[in-house]
Amino acid sequence: MLQPNVLIVDDEPEFLETVAERLANRGFSVDTAQNGAVALEKIGSQIFDAIVLDLMMPEIDGMETLKRALKKKPDLQIILLTGHATLQTGIEAIKLGALDFMEKPADIDALAAKINEGRDRRVEMDEQVRETAVREALKKYGW
Amino acid sequence: MDHNQDQLRRLSLDFLAQVTANATHEIKNELAVMNEQSHLLQEFLEMAAKGRQVDPERLHTLVERIIARVGQADEVVKRLNAFAHSADLKPGALRADGLLPLTLEMFARRASLLGVSVEAEGGDVELPTGVDMFLLEAAMWYCLVNASEAAGKGQVLKAGLEKGPEGLVFWLKGDFAQEPAPPEAAILESLGASFSAGQNEVRLSLSK
Numbered sequence: 001m002l003q004p005n006v007l008i009v010d011d012e013p014e015f016l017e018t019v020a021e022r023l024a025n026r027g028f029s030v031d032t033a034q035n036g037a038v039a040l041e042k043i044g045s046q047i048f049d050a051i052v053l054d055l056m057m058p059e060i061d062g063m064e065t066l067k068r069a070l071k072k073k074p075d076l077q078i079i080l081l082t083g084h085a086t087l088q089t090g091i092e093a094i095k096l097g098a099l100d101f102m103e104k105p106a107d108i109d110a111l112a113a114k115i116n117e118g119r120d121r122r123v124e125m126d127e128q129v130r131e132t133a134v135r136e137a138l139k140k141y142g143w
Numbered sequence: 144m145d146h147n148q149d150q151l152r153r154l155s156l157d158f159l160a161q162v163t164a165n166a167t168h169e170i171k172n173e174l175a176v177m178n179e180q181s182h183l184l185q186e187f188l189e190m191a192a193k194g195r196q197v198d199p200e201r202l203h204t205l206v207e208r209i210i211a212r213v214g215q216a217d218e219v220v221k222r223l224n225a226f227a228h229s230a231d232l233k234p235g236a237l238r239a240d241g242l243l244p245l246t247l248e249m250f251a252r253r254a255s256l257l258g259v260s261v262e263a264e265g266g267d268v269e270l271p272t273g274v275d276m277f278l279l280e281a282a283m284w285y286c287l288v289n290a291s292e293a294a295g296k297g298q299v300l301k302a303g304l305e306k307g308p309e310g311l312v313f314w315l316k317g318d319f320a321q322e323p324a325p326p327e328a329a330i331l332e333s334l335g336a337s338f339s340a341g342q343n344e345v346r347l348s349l350s351k
């Protein structure tokens with residue numbers, strides 16, 4: 001199976017660059033965005049197995065980016081990364097449809113495992129959609 | 144405790160909480176970057192130990208970046224320390240040319256999150272004796288928050304401290320979409336300050 005492709009969104013360029021390099025060293029295909037607007041553009045035009053999203057960003061913050069991204073693509077697997085994770089923030093993010101939330105600094109292997117979980121969940125969702133489509137087509141034609 | 148004192152105590156704690164939350168987020172951010180960079184450095188060293196070629200220039204750059212980040216985190220701590228001590232300075236010990244940059248540096252991250260930036264203008268002004276530094280800093284902070292919110296994203300505000308006919312004045316200039324709200328009355332009353340705001344300017348005047 002191909003390694004997951006992941007989009008990392010953070011307004012701190014050196015953090016973004018270093019996490020991207022560490023994940024790339026583990027075989028992930030990594031793209032980056034320095035703000036919510038660029039992330040939403042990339043999400044609209046590309047397919048990602050998981051999005052790692054910083055909560056505190058100027059202009060469009062992580063929570064708003066999460067809402068807009070899931071509106072575009074409800075099957076997105078988003079991991080919220082935050083410098084000040086609170087249970088309340090995490091619960092809110094998960095209620096909105098995030099896969100999970102992690103506190104900065106996150107252990108890179110734990111983050112990698114979460115990205116893989118996101119990819120697996122997305123693949124599963126895709127298979128379910130395909131199965132439903134096939135079942136409906138069979139029903140439609142009476143097969 | 145009367146209502147005004149109670150209100151002042153609540154606002155002082157709110158201001159202190161905002162300043163410390165801001166500074167600790169900045170420090171945490173620097174630590175998060177250093178954490179990633181030092182782990183990457185460790186990974187390169189592990190690769191080298193396994194016989195893989197690692198570019199020494201890449202290691203050098205990483206170390207330089209970590210050193211720079213330590214310096215930035217140290218700046219935040221120094222600023223927080225200067226703020227902590229500003230409240231108990233003797234009159235005249237902290238001049239306006241120290242107060243304005245300190246307040247703006249403390250506010251920079253919040254400004255960035257609100258989508259604005261604030262630039263200092265003007266020179267050295269002596270602060271009036273007997274001024275309550277903590278309350279003055281709080282009043283300036285709330286002026287900055289309210290003006291930044293009123294300005295909206297993408298704006299560059301100008302800030303200055305000057306001696307006007309009415310006494311020391313802290314002003315902010317920008318294009319405000321709506322009139323910036325004043326700091327709460329309890330702060331203004333305790334500081335002996337007045338506030339005025341228009342579409343382009345905010346003035347906090349200390350008449351005491």
